[in-house]
Amino acid sequence: MPTHIVKESKVDVLIIGAGPAGHMAATWFARTGVNARIIDKRSASQFVGQADGLQSRTLEIFQSFGFADRAIKESNHMLEICFWQPGEDASKGIERSGRIPDSTIGLSRFQQAVIHQGRVEGWMRDSWRKWSDNSLVLERPVQATELVIDTSIPASDIESYPVTVTVEHLKDEQAVAEQFGSKVSNGLFRQFGGDGDKNAKGETEIIHAKYVVGTDGAHSWVRRNLGISMVGESTDYIWGVLDGIPVTDFPDIRCRCAIHSAEHGSIMVIPREHNMIRLYIQLQKTPQASDSSSGRIDRSKITPELILENANKILFPYTIDMVDIKWFTAYQIGQRVATEFQKNGRVFLAGDATHTHSPKAGQGMNISMADTYNLAWKIAHIVKGVADPAILDTYESERKTIAQNLIDFDAKLSKLFSGRPAVPGIETPGVDLAEFHKVFEKGNEFASGTTVDYDGSILIDKATNELTETKRRYDEDNITTNPLATNCPIGRRLDTAQVVVQSDSKPVELADVCLSDGRWRVLYFAGDIKSNASLKNFMVKFGEYLEASDNFVKKYTPATASLYSVIDILLVHASSRTACEWNDFPSAFRPRDHKGRMDYLKIYADDTSYHQGHGHAYKKYGIDTSFGALLVVRPDGYLAKVEPLNQDGINSIEEFFAKFMIPQKVSLSNHEPIILEREEKEWYGSESYARRIFLE
Amino acid sequence: MPTHIVKESKVDVLIIGAGPAGHMAATWFARTGVNARIIDKRSASQFVGQADGLQSRTLEIFQSFGFADRAIKESNHMLEICFWQPGEDASKGIERSGRIPDSTIGLSRFQQAVIHQGRVEGWMRDSWRKWSDNSLVLERPVQATELVIDTSIPASDIESYPVTVTVEHLKDEQAVAEQFGSKVSNGLFRQFGGDGDKNAKGETEIIHAKYVVGTDGAHSWVRRNLGISMVGESTDYIWGVLDGIPVTDFPDIRCRCAIHSAEHGSIMVIPREHNMIRLYIQLQKTPQASDSSSGRIDRSKITPELILENANKILFPYTIDMVDIKWFTAYQIGQRVATEFQKNGRVFLAGDATHTHSPKAGQGMNISMADTYNLAWKIAHIVKGVADPAILDTYESERKTIAQNLIDFDAKLSKLFSGRPAVPGIETPGVDLAEFHKVFEKGNEFASGTTVDYDGSILIDKATNELTETKRRYDEDNITTNPLATNCPIGRRLDTAQVVVQSDSKPVELADVCLSDGRWRVLYFAGDIKSNASLKNFMVKFGEYLEASDNFVKKYTPATASLYSVIDILLVHASSRTACEWNDFPSAFRPRDHKGRMDYLKIYADDTSYHQGHGHAYKKYGIDTSFGALLVVRPDGYLAKVEPLNQDGINSIEEFFAKFMIPQKVSLSNHEPIILEREEKEWYGSESYARRIFLE
Structure with missing residues (x-):
């Protein structure tokens, strides 16, 4: 049994x-x-x-x-880093040596x-x-x-x-x-x-x-x-960490602080939600300093009291106590x-x-x-x-x-952070705090995650670099751009810019209409279509291309899915919004579904808004309004490819997708898409396009 | 039984x-x-x-x-109003005659x-x-x-x-x-x-x-x-209303539209969430037009088909159909x-x-x-x-x-909206559409709700106006200001402005630290305290006043409540934030609770932020950085009073509160506040001050 x-x-x-x-x-x-x-x-x-x-x-x-x-x-929004270090007279304890923004200015709309x-x-x-x-x-x-x-x-x-x-x-x-x-x-x-x-x-x-x-x-x-x-690395650093609400006279307790004391080590202050702070203290530089034969120290000796005692030594002449200790622990992690x-x-x-x-x-x-x-x-x-x-x-x-x-x-920062600072009155060679500040500041760019740069591959159309030490360095600028979009590094996430919706004048961030919904996006920067006849001609031609049955959008879209649910197209022009009439745009950019419901969110203007100013998207992206560009963006927001507004550009995008996309057997134009009952009930326009393929 | x-x-x-x-x-x-x-x-x-x-x-x-x-x-954010009316040749139907922002620019941060x-x-x-x-x-x-x-x-x-x-x-x-x-x-x-x-x-x-x-x-x-x-008014207008998703070639369907046709009446388009629109059609001008003897028409004759039929006549040369009709009804409401x-x-x-x-x-x-x-x-x-x-x-x-x-x-707008427009080729006297646009635009200011102006009273310290027709008119500017804050009408809601938090450099809207939590607020615009000795002296003096046991804050605060939980004080200075040291501010503005936990959100600088520019709060409020001002704001955000930074100003605020606040028997300074278990568990700093009085 x-x-x-x-x-x-x-x-x-x-x-x-x-x-x-x-x-x-x-x-x-x-x-x-x-x-x-x-x-x-x-x-x-x-x-x-x-x-x-x-x-x-x-x-x-x-x-x-x-x-x-x-x-x-x-x-909690952490906006400022304050550096503290021993003053001229180290016996008087620490003083503030500088302030920098915690998030590098201009990298992202979020900090x-x-x-x-x-x-x-x-x-x-x-x-x-x-x-x-x-x-x-x-x-x-x-x-x-x-x-x-x-x-x-x-x-x-x-x-x-x-x-x-x-x-x-x-x-x-x-x-x-x-x-x-x-x-x-x-x-x-x-x-x-x-x-x-x-x-x-x-x-x-x-x-x-x-x-x-x-x-x-x-x-x-x-x-x-x-x-x-x-x-x-085999070196395991040991960190004491303590979360709680401070009682202190240290003035920068609501800023992120990197504090080097002359003789008692370093501390990092992280101001957190609910008026909590987190203290990081590096307790041991190397496992060799431990008396454990295994190379690991006895963590049971690390207590909140010990962490606070160290913190008070480092913060002198200021004092700190904690009420409501929420958490503490000790980390020992190799790199x-x-x-x-x-x-x-x-x-x-x-x-x-x-x-x-x-x-x-x-x-x-x-x-x-x-x-x-x-x-x-x-x-x-x-x-x-x-x-x-x-x-x-x-x-x-x-x-x-x-x-x-x-x-x-991490290795670089840890070394600089944990080292004893080079200050007057201390004889042993110490960490150059100016270098520490520089590394910290540059490191913030890397830390932001916005400068991640993927190498050339089947999904990123740029020359492939060998994975050398130089390439791998976090602080190396090694970007690839196309002259048509000089501020858009290929392989990095495409930054956002404000544009206005043609149909209703709403200012939106481009990123907010390029959501993580599984779709590729071709951002069609159409240029100044009202004053440039060739740009207007290309718009008409590209619209016709998109209406035809054999193109890079329809080829990869299953019969059960809606148009633009695998590869989406958004048009961003650089003419005055009010100078353009909705019905003058090619119908490919004003698509209707099987019931005739129109998608009003495919056309955008790089123009001023009523209440939130002008986004200057073309300028931000480095795109010339007389040339425009086609930007191919991956479902995760990374820029895969930049092409010109001409047949070669279209061909090149076709070739790009042909390398990894699977042609679907039946083209959409021959079939009415399958609409789910739930989708029918809650029709969200372009939003539903995105989901439909994934709900078959 | x-x-x-x-x-x-x-x-x-x-x-x-x-x-x-x-x-x-x-x-x-x-x-x-x-x-x-x-x-x-x-x-x-x-x-x-x-x-x-x-x-x-x-x-x-x-x-x-x-x-x-x-x-x-x-x-859905409704940002633009489009006006449509019969063109020169009325037989060709309507054309767009203008566009305006739907929310008057500069009135509020929200539209x-x-x-x-x-x-x-x-x-x-x-x-x-x-x-x-x-x-x-x-x-x-x-x-x-x-x-x-x-x-x-x-x-x-x-x-x-x-x-x-x-x-x-x-x-x-x-x-x-x-x-x-x-x-x-x-x-x-x-x-x-x-x-x-x-x-x-x-x-x-x-x-x-x-x-x-x-x-x-x-x-x-x-x-x-x-x-x-x-x-x-006894006149009951009858409105047909229809919500649904449109199928149309009308180009402004995602804007709010006020549309007058030459002969078929008027329609208002409201673009809504989920790609819905709402159509308002005034179906009868007066109940006299009805054949019902009661003065009320037979609403059962009003159907979605009837509303759409009318809509198509008004929208000519454009057409509209609806799929997914979500709701329709007819209103008959007097004013x-x-x-x-x-x-x-x-x-x-x-x-x-x-x-x-x-x-x-x-x-x-x-x-x-x-x-x-x-x-x-x-x-x-x-x-x-x-x-x-x-x-x-x-x-x-x-x-x-x-x-x-x-x-x-409403009466004025209804009359203009429902009237037949005065257009060439129509002989009967009609509505002047230019006047309609003007009333509509001015009306938007009233409609925003931000210009509501409460009269002088026990809660608004300004001269009381008799309730005359003139005073009551929605479009009458009849504001009272104090020379110390020339852009802050007394009796209106105090608009917000961006400032930076002294303790952590975060840019915040003043309104977002003056929440609806039941507290009065005295906004202490301290001026440029670093370069003006008399302003600095007043700050010290005001700090001492607030520390003393008998002042307008403590007098009205129950013994069971925390300091500043009935009347809150926020300091906004006009000096450089980084020029000011936290520990140099009087301790009244850096209060500690019974456990020593400090409130870090009482001091603000009208200064630039790292990522969101400068709020220019003093300029926005019309406050001179050499004089400053004390603004008393009601729990609902309406400005009650403006006073100078001197003893007279403090006395006047004392007198204001004395008129309606009830002195509490035991002053806070003699008692430790009662702290609730839940509050202890989730300590939110100044947030908890706000709730404590109300959770006794």
Whole structure:
């Protein structure tokens, strides 16, 4: 008699591990309608501590999913960095040596914000619920115990389920992790013990998946299961971290502060939400300083009292106490990167499973989410049958470079931050604080996430650079631009600019009409069509091209999907909005659906608005209003290609898509799209176009 | 044997009727911690149709409660008005004759938005839930059947419950109202029949209340019960209204359009959320045109087809059809105002119960919410024992004027809108369309709600004007300003301006640190304290005054409340932020609570920000940086008083508050404030100050 019932099931994508990286993957899959599941072996969410920094690019991504407003509303906005160091007379303690903006000016419309990881995950779960009609839920505690890839199934077979994962559905009490204090063995809200334990008691399920995303943290079970190792610096820095509400006379406590004392070490102050602050103190420079033979110190000696005692020494002549200590812990993390980010093009690693580093640049949660933001839309494309699995190769090539950049940056900053400063009266050679400030300031650009620059590939049409040390350096400017759009580096995320909606005069950010909905976008900068006959002629010609049955839009759009639901076209002209009449634009840019309902959000003017000024988009992008340009933008917002407004440009875009998109059997023009009942009920215009393909 | 159990209960405030006005009252009561209940006899919320316009001032109010972002995110932003009229050759149909911004430029940071009433009510309910810890719920269907005021209890007795309301808790099926189409007898989603029916079957409850707010609509049972009548124009205009998604070649369908045809009447287009539009068509000019002997026409003849047929005649040469008709109805509403807005200072009427008018200026929901936004904080002050009941007299004096202004505006606009235009080729005298445009444009200023100007009273320190026709006219500029703040009319809402937070450099709108939390605010514009010794001296002196035990802040603050929880002080200086050191500001502006936790949000600089430019607040307010000013702002954001930075100014503010505030028995300085467990758990700095008094 069977005493243990084993379920079996199939899913397109299984996400193992529900930290920020797993949550971001699930958000993308829900948004694009992919059949996905997400499991985590812990029974509860984060409620204190852990990661807290949201960088500019992360907020841009949140905005593209529609929940940046929650981040902006709930988080603390960290705007200024103050540097403090010993004064001329070191015995008098520290003094302020400079102030800089925390987010480099002009890089993004969003600035760095701080809030605890649990809230961030909560926003993403709310987003899944909405987009998946409550069908995607975080399943926990569920523990994976076995993972096998059937390597006989080729990458091109997208109907089979080559990955078999055995999981145990645990009882809650089996999966409680310690969240507070020094009892936590590695300072992270880690996976509880028993990883991969085949004897775990629970209901067993065998899940057959097309793809698996392993986002199960620094001690990733998936990574170990795949036999992938972490390589990098062996130096493990140890950090004491304390969250609480301060009682202090230190004047800059609501700014981010990098404080070097003459003899007592360094501290970083992070002003947080709810009037909390976080203090980071580096407690040991190297494991050699520890008296433990294992190279790891005894973390149980680290207490809130010890951290505060150190803080008071560093802050002298100021004092600090804490009421309401919310969290404290000690981290000991090396700077390491995984040797591989995937296996067989079927199982992918992301987040802390692929990179570990110190927390103080506020990068961990951001880079982790950026990993799966890069990965999940590619998987969605393949599962939906619109692109070739070859595009998955770009995941490792794009993200491993970033991980290495992160480690390099972190190592450099840690060294400068933790070193004893070179100040008068101290004889030993010290850290040059001016250099520290410079690295910090430059590092902020990297830290913002907005300067990430993907190399040439099947998805980025520029020359491919070899992955050299020089290329990898985070502070190296090595950008590729096209003369038609001189301020738009190819391979970087296309920045936003304000334009006005032709149909209703509303000022909108271009990024807000290029949402993360799974679509490619061709931004057609039509130029000054009212005063330039050749630009107007091209508009007519391009409109005719888009109306014809064989073009790069319709070729890759399934018969079940609406026009522009795979590749969207937005027209941005540089003439006066009121000088242009709506009915004079080619009908390709004023499309109607099968019921005759028109999309009024495809045409924009680079013109002044009634209440919010002029966006000067052409100027911002470096596009000449006499020439215009065609910008091809990936579903994740990265600029893939820039082409001129002529037949060659159109041809080149055709060739680009032909390399990886899969021609659909029946063109849209022959079929009425399938409209879902729910879509009919809540018709959102162009919004519904985006979802339709993914809801077939 | 009793077959019908009668409950009895007590409540500080009972709200009868849960439309927008009732919802706004409940929002205020929840925010200020007043023991309130809200009942409605309908069993369901609005889900289609009805009011849809949100004016600038309404969005400012939403922002002050923390949910404007939801309005901005979910609504359609209506930015441009297009005027259309017959061209030179009227046989060729209409042509565009002009465009203007829909919201007058510079009046507010928010512009008019459109969304259906049900969503608006939903945001307010979410807000109650949050602020009342889920204790305030909309009780429905609950029908009031009897209301008696015990007139023997004086206004000054705030311990007794002089209003007795008998209510029946109905079953859902007893309370279903028709929401769609011409079967609705008055076009409104009205109270179902059986108003005040003492035979209504249900559980009976006798509620004893200190105050009752009657917000039960145009056919108010509370109003009739009090014997208060509506007076005004007898002419009832009839409007056909249709919501749906258009199929049209009319180019301005996503703009607000006022369209006069030569012979077929007028139409207003309102572009709405979800690509819907609303069409307003005036179907009859006067009831005399009807063949009904009652003076009311047969509304059953009005169908969507009829409305669309008329629309096509008016829009010629363009055509319009509708798919997905969401709602249609016909309104027949006179322009009338209630003779009284309250009874015995215990029962107050607000919203449609006090004013009815045509819908097309998008005013109804806004003025209704503004009524209870004016009323509820005053009741809260009295119930909490911090102010004298005499302040309630200002409700009728302030809001009845606005109601009359609204009626005047509506009558004027209706006449111009519905009249046949004076155009070449038409012999009969017609409406001068140029005048129509002018009235429309000027009317938009009134419609925005930002120019509402309350007369002198116990709560507004300016000379009192007699309520003349001239004064009442909506388009009359009749403002009172003080030379110290030349752009701040006394009696109007104080507009916002961007300043930067001294402690963390964040740019904030002043309005966003002057939230609707029940507090008075003294905005202390300290001037350029770094370069002007006398301004610096006053700052020190004012700081000492605020530290002393007998001042206008502490005198009115209950012992159970935190400092600044009744009257808040914010300092805005005009020096460079970085030139000022935090610890140099007087400690009154850097207050600590009983645990030593500091409030870092009381000091602001009128200075440039890192990412969002300079707010130029002093310039915007017309305040000289060499003089500064003290601005006293009511809990609802209206400017009550402007005084100079000297002892006379302080004395005058003392005298102002002495007229209506109730001195508290024990001063705060002798007592540690009572801190609630929940407040301790979620300490929000100055945020918690605001709530503490109301959570005693």
